[in-house]
Amino acid sequence: MTAEQRPRRVTSADVAREAGVSRTTVSYVLNGTPHQKIPDATRQRIMHAVERLGYAPSATARALQSGRSDVVLCLLPDWPIGPAMGTLLETLSTSLAAEGLTLYAHPRAAGRPVSEVWRSLGPAAVVLWDELDDTEVAAMRAAGIAVTVALLSPTTQRQGELLVPQQRTGRVQAEHLAATGRRLIGYAYPEDPRLKGFAEPRLEGVRTACAELGLDAPVVRTLPMDAEAAADAVRAWVAEGVTGVCAYNDDVALAVLAGTRLAGVAVPGDLAVVGVDDIPAAPFASPPLTTVNAEQGVIAQYIAALVIRGLSGKPAPRRPGSDTIHLIRRESA
Amino acid sequence: MTAEQRPRRVTSADVAREAGVSRTTVSYVLNGTPHQKIPDATRQRIMHAVERLGYAPSATARALQSGRSDVVLCLLPDWPIGPAMGTLLETLSTSLAAEGLTLYAHPRAAGRPVSEVWRSLGPAAVVLWDELDDTEVAAMRAAGIAVTVALLSPTTQRQGELLVPQQRTGRVQAEHLAATGRRLIGYAYPEDPRLKGFAEPRLEGVRTACAELGLDAPVVRTLPMDAEAAADAVRAWVAEGVTGVCAYNDDVALAVLAGTRLAGVAVPGDLAVVGVDDIPAAPFASPPLTTVNAEQGVIAQYIAALVIRGLSGKPAPRRPGSDTIHLIRRESA
DNA sequence: CCACCTTACTGACACGCGCAAGTGAAACGC
């Protein structure tokens, strides 16, 4: 409490003093600098000192000196993150780690400007889900951030931006329903307004698929996360002649399923239901939920490639093929 | 491609030159250093220069100079992260942000030592879920990390470690089943070996609750994520006289529910089922799933308090009360 | 004996920033 308020950091200078050499020599030994003849005797003396003092180099100073920071920041969206996002982050982290990059995710704090966040970290690249405005991008560039990968930007396709194939998921849902003979399909839109950015392109995919297949436009209905309300929606759909429903995701699909049970509607006989994500609960629904799944691994690796190429100044790789989206056929459709 | 390979960072020196003042004056203006009289004329000259050049201070240099980094690192566990973890991170991020701290989560990359991760960031504090060994803690201290909050460490209660009330969730599950007249209860253990650290204390809570209530020890059964296998487990439980099952979490509980459907066992009549987490799918199960929910918000705020107190050198606040765990009663138990 | 090379190091700078201490000029008190 009195003597040592802060335990003072162990620096490479401490190691040098302990080993009786200069700081430079310590640096050479620890970094294995080539073309530098250091005899094993001193080498071991230094390693011992490192061990004894418990020295760990300062990431901060390293980053400052080298100018680059091997840190990739992922700004998480503010909508609830599920298992799909989890595995995506995991794969992304691993892919980047293979290249010596470290991924950090920031769960957005309520009422805090994004600029403050990336400023306090000084990353080499930023991955995010929302669209961001030009001034923000310019500010990042000025702060030394080389690459920004923005997913899900409906408007312009800027440098290094990627549209995660949301439309495709909608398309696959609709095509499956059409293939099983459904002529009029409904869309179960999520209640949470924060999900709009994701829901809109998926719905768009369903719309265009319907148009191409010569079907009527989908009947969109916002679905409250409540079984009774879902039952009302189901009844309304059936009354309108809807025979198949694409849900925004599996959670919404499960709500629809609960609604069919209350409304006494047979699935898939009277109404087929398709979800998105293949959450762990999907196979255990009654009936087991047919769903569309994007291979998070492939997407993550593509994002990683985008970041790595961007950092080395090379052009972006081409987008992954359409085989990243799979239909998982169970019994609900 | 030829002239400016790297766009060279805009520094405060550039701003100073542009505004015709010294770098220090720029620093004073930007940081609003007190007891420093700067006339509005120069102040605005500087702000204009900042604007024009698009200057953003380097987080790295700031951290190096100030010695502290206002960054809190959360090392995510390697088991699949669900919505519960998501909301916890979100609340934690917000709570820390109120104190000027920024939270970053690192999804663990396969086959990468943890030490490399916190080293590349140099955080002020680390929050993690596993237990960590003494040498690792010592290494962190040497690297200047002030606080480490480890959750879920079954053995020793080290400085600033916290046991998220896992046992309590198990206890609440068991007590509810006992209160509804179940005399012999089963425990549905998760298949994924990575979940052991979480599952064991929950099971322990069930065990002690059974013992205290004068019931037989719970019948533990590992539940594969497969409906047929789950049905086998359900049949076996029923044959043994088990009338209530505590599941590790809602996903497992939903598997049990699917098993009961296949096995023709009535829920909750023949077998009651209680989950943990209250995932979005829980209310839509058939029957709607009774589950136990930890208030992630309260836990997150406690962790945040722990970190903040730790950084300011004050002692840890006392643990949150037992009211963070709630039973959400639906129809499955 | 000196030129020359290798070995094993070290000195000093730069990275971008915050801040303690100083400095010249103007204003003020008596």
Place this chain on the structure above:
DNA sequence: GCGTTTCACTTGCGCGTGTCAGTAAGGTGG
């Protein structure tokens, strides 16, 4: 007219690291 205070700044140091450019000691060739 001179000492003192206030104003509006600036000079300079240090944070911990990587690395270029030396440099003294020792060996080799002629």
